[in-house]
Amino acid sequence: MSHRRQEAVGYLLRPDRVFDGETVHEGWVVRVKGDKIEAVGPPASVPADGSEVVDLKGTTLMPGLIEGHSHLLLHPYNETPWDDQVLKEARSLRVARATVHAQKTLQAGFTTVRDLGTEGAEYDDVGLKQAINQGIIAGPRMIVVTKALIATGSYGPKGFGPDITVPQGAEEADGHDALIQAVRRQIGKGADAIKIYADYRWGLMAEARPTFTLDELKLIVEVARSSGRGVVAHAGTAEGMRRAILAGCETVEHGDAGTPEIFALMKKQGTALCPTLAAGDAISQYRGWKKGQDPEPERMKQKRATFKQALDAGVTICAGGDVGVFSHGDNARELVLMVDYGMKPLDVMRSVTSTNADVFHLADRGRVRAGLLADLVAVAGDPTKTITDVQRVQVVMKGGVFFKR
Numbered sequence: 480m481s482h483r484r485q486e487a488v489g490y491l492l493r494p495d496r497v498f499d500g501e502t503v504h505e506g507w508v509v510r511v512k513g514d515k516i517e518a519v520g521p522p523a524s525v526p527a528d529g530s531e532v533v534d535l536k537g538t539t540l541m542p543g544l545i546e547g548h549s550h551l552l553l554h555p556y557n558e559t560p561w562d563d564q565v566l567k568e569a570r571s572l573r574v575a576r577a578t579v580h581a582q583k584t585l586q587a588g589f590t591t592v593r594d595l596g597t598e599g600a601e602y603d604d605v606g607l608k609q610a611i612n613q614g615i616i617a618g619p620r621m622i623v624v625t626k627a628l629i630a631t632g633s634y635g636p637k638g639f640g641p642d643i644t645v646p647q648g649a650e651e652a653d654g655h656d657a658l659i660q661a662v663r664r665q666i667g668k669g670a671d672a673i674k675i676y677a678d679y680r681w682g683l684m685a686e687a688r689p690t691f692t693l694d695e696l697k698l699i700v701e702v703a704r705s706s707g708r709g710v711v712a713h714a715g716t717a718e719g720m721r722r723a724i725l726a727g728c729e730t731v732e733h734g735d736a737g738t739p740e741i742f743a744l745m746k747k748q749g750t751a752l753c754p755t756l757a758a759g760d761a762i763s764q765y766r767g768w769k770k771g772q773d774p775e776p777e778r779m780k781q782k783r784a785t786f787k788q789a790l791d792a793g794v795t796i797c798a799g800g801d802v803g804v805f806s807h808g809d810n811a812r813e814l815v816l817m818v819d820y821g822m823k824p825l826d827v828m829r830s831v832t833s834t835n836a837d838v839f840h841l842a843d844r845g846r847v848r849a850g851l852l853a854d855l856v857a858v859a860g861d862p863t864k865t866i867t868d869v870q871r872v873q874v875v876m877k878g879g880v881f882f883k884r
């Protein structure tokens with residue numbers, strides 16, 4: 480897992496096939512020059528032109544995978560509960576861990592992550608991104624949201640006496656002026672997008688309830704969008720989802736209690752769903768579910784049902800697992816579960832490459848196409864047919880540089 484810094488030279492990559500982010504091309508080859516893909520196609524049309532030939536027999540070459548929902552500053556909750564990570568871990572400890580998480584993510588073939596909140600670690604995603612971009616540590620390209628926005632009183636850690644003020648895992652802001660300032664402050668500190676929590680388990684009963692009003696959400700979207708940035712909404716309840724969709728949020732994270740009507744609205748408004756199946760699967764196991772032995776918990780049966788409703792409605796599906804809840808580097812768990820929950824392997828592979836690139840406005844990646852960034856992964860076998868092959872990573876290239884070979 481050494482981070483070899485190499486001069487980006489020219490390579491002719493010869494796998495068994497190329498998955499270009501949309502379709503599979505048997506026998507195609509890819510030529511890389513500098514940090515870009517220079518040519519793609521059948522061997523006869525793509526000569527080596529003096530570049531180093533890299534034989535990748537037995538593999539499928541594809542775009543670097545794009546993780547739609549990560550938290551590089553969190554580690555699995557069965558190691559340390561979320562509350563304790565937020566309240567008891569030094570930020571220096573969290574950042575030190577995050578540098579290792581970043582390397583593991585890249586080694587797993589994920590060359591980009593949309594990192595959706597530092598969860599109490601302030602703006603530390605910004606520095607992490609800079610360390611990767613400056614080549615100080617190995618890691619994926621990062622889209623960061625910094626602290627994320629929550630309505631006052633709605634988030635956690637919670638459960639303390641009402642007279643105690645407890646630091647929160649995201650930034651509280653409400654109402655016209657405070658929300659405008661918070662969005663602009665986060666952008667100024669480095670946020671590439673704004674993350675909001677449209678609902679959360681709230682109050683003594685701890686049921687999930689909508690938080691921001693529709694007008695507040697519209698305001699957040701307007702302020703973010705005027706700077707060219709999108710808004711990402713955590714929403715699990717139908718009403719939280721409805722408000723996020725109507726306000727113009729670009730993606731809904733989780734969406735567990737969506738309904739056919741809500742998914743129809745998402746389709747109509749062009750809002751994408753990031754289902755985070757792997758997070759629910761992991762949390763159920765942390766609570767004692769023995770996967771493969773015990774019957775599936777009710778919460779997961781419901782998730783299967785609502786995910787199918789989203790597919791039936793034709794909602795755009797992002798691939799994002801909420802990794803951090805489970806181990807970094809194990810990102811592909813989400814892809815395996817997406818197939819288990821009813822998607823075709825080819826559609827899942829499109830989701831984690833070209834679809835995520837389109838939804839996250841990353842026109843320079845997500846496809847194997849001349850002129851795009853040479854972010855490429857070769858895996859043994861063919862994940863467009865057998866999804867678990869996506870875990871058999873042989874080669875990882877980011878910006879024309881090999882990070883695993």
Ligand SMILES: [Zn+2]
Pocket residue numbers: 548549550595801
């Ligand atoms: Zn998350």
